[in-house]
Amino acid sequence: MAIILGISILIIGFSLSVTTLEETTSEEKNLVVEEIIRADVIMPTKVSRPGCDIEDVCYIPSNIVVKKGGSVTWLNEDSSFHTVTSGFYGEPTDLFDSGYLDPYEYYTLSFDEIGTYDYFCTLHPWMMAQVIVE
Numbered sequence: 001m002a003i004i005l006g007i008s009i010l011i012i013g014f015s016l017s018v019t020t021l022e023e024t025t026s027e028e029k030n031l032v033v034e035e036i037i038r039a040d041v042i043m044p045t046k047v048s049r050p051g052c053d054i055e056d057v058c059y060i061p062s063n064i065v066v067k068k069g070g071s072v073t074w075l076n077e078d079s080s081f082h083t084v085t086s087g088f089y090g091e092p093t094d095l096f097d098s099g100y101l102d103p104y105e106y107y108t109l110s111f112d113e114i115g116t117y118d119y120f121c122t123l124h125p126w127m128m129a130q131v132i133v134e
């Protein structure tokens with residue numbers, strides 16, 4: 001009896017892991033496709049450490065220009081959480097805030113008013129960039 005139960009549990013466990021693997025694989029494929037199509041600004045790897053600010057590559061590009069009414073999509077390509085938060089570190093303007101973006105998570109915003117929008121990451125004070133709407 002114990003052996004049969006053990007085998008059943010093994011089989012169930014195996015089917016579960018196969019299902020999870022298939023889901024992950026198809027999600028990853030979607031990510032690759034979406035990444036090519038959708039990301040306007042990326043947060044590259046290793047920006048959770050100071051240094052990206054020296055060459056202004058914490059967000060790439062660090063200055064993006066869009067037409068009024070246009071949208072910008074950010075993609076976090078790093079393995080750490082990051083945010084896209086309006087204003088400056090310690091002085092948020094409360095216009096927008098992505099919250100914590102998981103690795104490979106997207107965030108999209110539309111800009112309906114002309115202006116320069118500074119933004120930063122609430123977790124990494126050196127991460128700063130701008131959206132310019134014209």
Ligand SMILES: [Cu+2]
Pocket residue numbers: 047048081082083121122123124127
């Ligand atoms: Cu960050």
